[in-house]
Every structure is written in C-alpha cells, then in structure tokens.
Amino acid sequence: MDNVTVPKQDLSARLPIFRIFKERLFVVLCIIGTLFGVIALLLLSYQIFVDGAQRLSWDFLWAMPSRHPEKAGILPALVGTLWLLLLTTCFTVPLGVGSAIYLEEFAQKNWLNRLIQVNIANLAGVPSIVYGLLGLAIFVRTMSLGKSLVAAALTMSLLILPMVITAAQEAIRAVPQSYREGSLALGATRWETVRHSVLPSAFSGILTGIILGLSRALGEAAPLIAVGAATFVSNVPKSPVEEGFTVMPIQIFNWSDMPKRGFIENAAAAIIILMTVIIVFNLLAAYLRVQARRKTRG
Amino acid sequence: MAVDRSLSNRYRREWIVRAGTFLCAAISILTTLGIIYVLVSESLGFFKEVSVLSFVTGTKWGPPNDYGVLPLVSGTMIIAILAGCIAIPLGLLGAVYLSEYASEKLRNVVKPVLELLAGIPTIVYGFFAVTFVTPQLKKILPDLPAYNALSGGIVVGIMILPIVASLSEEALNAVPRSLREGGLALGATKGEVIRGIVIPGALSGIMSAFLLGLARAAGETMAVTLAAGQLPNLTWDITQSMQTMSAYIVTIARGEAPAGSVEYQTIFAVGLALFVITLTMNMLAQKLVAKYRLKYG
Numbered sequence A: 001m002d003n004v005t006v007p008k009q010d011l012s013a014r015l016p017i018f019r020i021f022k023e024r025l026f027v028v029l030c031i032i033g034t035l036f037g038v039i040a041l042l043l044l045s046y047q048i049f050v051d052g053a054q055r056l057s058w059d060f061l062w063a064m065p066s067r068h069p070e071k072a073g074i075l076p077a078l079v080g081t082l083w084l085l086l087l088t089t090c091f092t093v094p095l096g097v098g099s100a101i102y103l104e105e106f107a108q109k110n111w112l113n114r115l116i117q118v119n120i121a122n123l124a125g126v127p128s129i130v131y132g133l134l135g136l137a138i139f140v141r142t143m144s145l146g147k148s149l150v151a152a153a154l155t156m157s158l159l160i161l162p163m164v165i166t167a168a169q170e171a172i173r174a175v176p177q178s179y180r181e182g183s184l185a186l187g188a189t190r191w192e193t194v195r196h197s198v199l200p201s202a203f204s205g206i207l208t209g210i211i212l213g214l215s216r217a218l219g220e221a222a223p224l225i226a227v228g229a230a231t232f233v234s235n236v237p238k239s240p241v242e243e244g245f246t247v248m249p250i251q252i253f254n255w256s257d258m259p260k261r262g263f264i265e266n267a268a269a270a271i272i273i274l275m276t277v278i279i280v281f282n283l284l285a286a287y288l289r290v291q292a293r294r295k296t297r298g
Numbered sequence B: 001m002a003v004d005r006s007l008s009n010r011y012r013r014e015w016i017v018r019a020g021t022f023l024c025a026a027i028s029i030l031t032t033l034g035i036i037y038v039l040v041s042e043s044l045g046f047f048k049e050v051s052v053l054s055f056v057t058g059t060k061w062g063p064p065n066d067y068g069v070l071p072l073v074s075g076t077m078i079i080a081i082l083a084g085c086i087a088i089p090l091g092l093l094g095a096v097y098l099s100e101y102a103s104e105k106l107r108n109v110v111k112p113v114l115e116l117l118a119g120i121p122t123i124v125y126g127f128f129a130v131t132f133v134t135p136q137l138k139k140i141l142p143d144l145p146a147y148n149a150l151s152g153g154i155v156v157g158i159m160i161l162p163i164v165a166s167l168s169e170e171a172l173n174a175v176p177r178s179l180r181e182g183g184l185a186l187g188a189t190k191g192e193v194i195r196g197i198v199i200p201g202a203l204s205g206i207m208s209a210f211l212l213g214l215a216r217a218a219g220e221t222m223a224v225t226l227a228a229g230q231l232p233n234l235t236w237d238i239t240q241s242m243q244t245m246s247a248y249i250v251t252i253a254r255g256e257a258p259a260g261s262v263e264y265q266t267i268f269a270v271g272l273a274l275f276v277i278t279l280t281m282n283m284l285a286q287k288l289v290a291k292y293r294l295k296y297g
Helices: A017-055 A058-062 A075-106 A111-123 A128-142 A149-173 A177-185 A190-219 A222-226 A248-256 A261-297 B007-049 B052-057 B070-101 B104-119 B122-140 B149-173 B177-185 B190-201 B203-219 B222-228 B245-254 B262-296
Strands: none
Touching (some): A017 A261, A017 B070, A017 B104, A017 B122, A017 B149, A058 A075, A058 A261, A075 A111, A075 A149, A075 A190, A075 A248, A075 B007, A111 A149, A111 B007, A111 B262, A128 B007, A128 B203, A128 B245, A128 B262, A149 A190, A149 A222, A149 B007, A190 A248, A190 A261, A190 B104, A190 B122, A222 A248, A222 B245, A248 A261, A248 B122, A248 B222, A261 B104, A261 B122, B007 B262, B070 B104, B070 B149, B070 B190, B070 B203, B070 B245, B104 B149, B122 B149, B122 B222, B149 B203, B149 B222, B177 B190, B190 B203, B203 B262, B222 B245
C-alpha cells in the first residue's frame, strides 16, 4: 500500500533489542527478494553478452546454418521468425479485437458469455506445448497444411489470443461510459458507437496487448517444435505454405545443445538479436501504456 | 459518421457485426474443445495398447516397452518444487517490499525489470542454465552431471519469480488500509503488521499466486529440456538428469515418429496428463482469487 504514511518510528526508544533486530532483518530479507530478480537479469545479460558479442556481424545475419560454427548464420531462422510474426499478427488482431468487442460491448450477462470469459482465463494457463499438440493434430494433419509457417502461425495465434483478448478487454473497459452515452444519444447504433467512439479511445491500450502477445510469440519454441519446425533448414522459406521452416528460438535451442564451443557462441549471439527485438517490443508497449493512461485521464 | 444510410441498412450492419464478433469469441470455446478432443481421441489409440492403470501407476518409462508415466510426472513435479523453493519465498518477500516499503521511484524501476524478466523466452533461460548455472553448481558439487534437475529447477524458479511477485503484490495491495492502521495503533511494528495482519489477510490471493507460478513451472518446456536432460528418471536425487512431461513431448516431436504409431500417440497421452494437472492447478488458483475478491470486494 503506497499511501499508508507511517510516522517515523523511533524504535530504539520503545522496543526491546530483539524486536528491533527482527524488524530490520525482515526489511533486509524483503530487499533481497526484490533484488534477486534484478541481479538474475543482470547476470543473465552479462553471460550472454560475454559469450555472444564477438560473433555479432552482418555475415552472421546473412549466412546459412552450417556445420562449421564460425561460418554459420541465422538467415533462415530470421526470415522464418519475420514470416511467423506477420502471419500471427494477421490471424490474431481481428480475432482478438473482435472477441474483446463482443465480450465488452455486446455480450449479455448469461451463462454462455460467462463461460467464454472463464474459458479464456483457463486457456491462458494451458502450457504452450499443449497448443503445439493441438496444432499438430488439427492444422498440420486434419487440415493438411503440413509443417508450414501457416500451421505454425495459426497455432501461435491460438496461444497468444487469451493474452490479447484480456488486454483489449481492459483497454475497452477503461473508456469512460460517457463517451458511449454521448454517441448513443446522437442516434448512433452500438456498433457505430464502438467503431467511432470506443475503439479510437482504446486504440493504444489494444495495441499494447497485441505487441506484448507478439513478443511472447517471438520467443516460443516448444509449440513450433511440436508442429514440426525443422531442426536443420538450409534454405530460406519462400512462401508460408511450403513445408519446412525454422525460427530464431529453435535455432538457439539447436546450437545450445551442441557440444562445440563455437555453437554456444552462435546461440548467445542469436539470443542477443532476439532479446533486442523483444526489449524494443516491451519498451514500445510500455510507452503506449503511458500514452493510453494519459488519454483516458485527460 | 454516415448518418444518411437508411435505417434498415444500419440495423443489418449492426447484426452482422454482432454475429461476427460473437464468432471471434466462440473461437476460444472451440480451442478448448479442440484441445480436449485432440488429446482424448489420440490418447484412446494409445490406451488400447497400454492400459490406463499401468500408464498411471507404472514406474518405468521406456517406449516401446515400458509405458509408466510416473517418472515423467515425478520429473515435472520435482522441477516445479525446486522452482517453487526459489520463486515462492523470494517472490513473496519481493512483493512485500514493493507493496509495503518501496518508494514510488524504486517501484517504477523494479517493476519494469520484473516484467522484462517475465518476457524473456524460456529457451534463453535454458541457455543460461547450461552455460552459467550448471558450471557454477559444479564448483560446489564437482560430481554434478552436465544435465541435472537442480539447474533446471533454479532457472525455472527465476522464470516464475515475476509471476509470483506481481500476483502476490496485487493480493497484498487489496488488503484494506484500515487493517494496517488498526495493527499499528495497537503498537505493532510495521514488520509485525505485515507478518501478522497483511500477509494472513491476503493469504488466499498469495496462495493463488503460488499455484499459478507452479502451474507455469510444470508446463515449462524448453528450459528444462536443455538443462535437465532427456532421461526419464524416478528418483528424488535432484543432482541427476530428469525428463519432464513437456520435455518428453518435445523430444519425440523433434524426431520423426510416424503418425499413428504408438510412440506418436504417447505424446498425446502425456500431453493429456500434463493438461489435466495444470488445469487443476489453474482452476484452484482462480477459486482462491475469487475468495479474496469476495472478502475485500
């Protein structure tokens, strides 16, 4: 609670030494708990930087994977990740925003809509590998999309949808009721109200959710392995329906699992690139969130 | 705004949009039904070959001969417990500091760092386990194998720490200020108020944070596949290599198991078991959250 103001207690005047000791110890433990995460992040970044920085170069970006670590690059994985990001965005944005609009603006309070809401919360907790199994059975086999980027992107969309829907719902809920009432009073229908009053105000909040969802999709490897992302791909994917592709996290996984020291360095360098993108996404989301807050307050 | 459109046209559009957005929302139900259908129907083929009883109680996992899931379940549980040993105490203490002691300024620095920690891909944690945590542990335990449950548990603990901390903080913040003031007025120190009043008051929320963190740890895949290895192992010895349920699925999926083969079906049976375990934990967590919402409304 930030707003509880406790008058500065002069502990030594009133309390026995043991109670003072306990009080101080507790604060120290709490600080350790807080710092642990920060220190872990610093250590992790340092370790990755030390391992990977010297491998970073344009050649590394443009080269194909290779048996020789010093010649290997990430081009197929990079292109695969960009394709995946693009396709996932196309599938996720309409579905996510549509669901959020329905749940916040149109849905009546009945058992079906309550079920949808509870269900979304539960889906958010399903392990990503289970989505991979779903994608393998439905998209890869039943719909016979094969081990393609489309199948992977559909799987990834289902995985991040709960996150995107929840964020979009929160953004829509934050739009003041008076905006809707004003629009409805002018004779607009519900949809016209949503389209012209609610969505423009909720835009940056919704965008934040989408960006965070995509940043999750960027780092996921497990479901893609399940839908058949190949471990060794020697050509750049030309179309999203073609069989055989790889993405950055899977390339990192393969390299991390190899005994040769050179591959560990490659993995670290690939992590630096992946993390840079993810950090940029997170900063963008943080910036938009501040913007959104300013808008609904003002 | 198009005001001149005829009324019936506008109403038709209204209904199309309503139906369309409803279909979007229905996808989430279809996803759940799809998951259950796929896991159950593919597992049925497997359970024709192997009885459910021997699957659930068997202590040896070694396809194509032994199909006892217990070693995989124990591997998953041990990693989750190890992760919990790190994330639960540290996450709760961190949450207490952020919610009760930290200044606004410090909170604005630490919270984004924790958010970033939560956003790091799990494969990166796996890399960190292999290149940093295991070598460091080897300095203390020279006999430690390259793949071991301990190092996997530690990095998964770091991974779920932000979840535990931020959800616990939410629960602590929900405890009304008047309860704290009552405690302070009775002469308790701030620490005593936190331990005796605030934490017990937020307990159901905190427990739910723990459960959600553990469920995440149980479903975690890439970090444990890299760090803990690929050996199904029914043991309490955390210095040994262990395979979790999700790591098994990934290992089989990486290889070429032909569709319809028993080996291919095992990943769905294991997936079903994992789904049931994590779903139970998540639903329990939601029940607990609902309880503390009810309490402080």
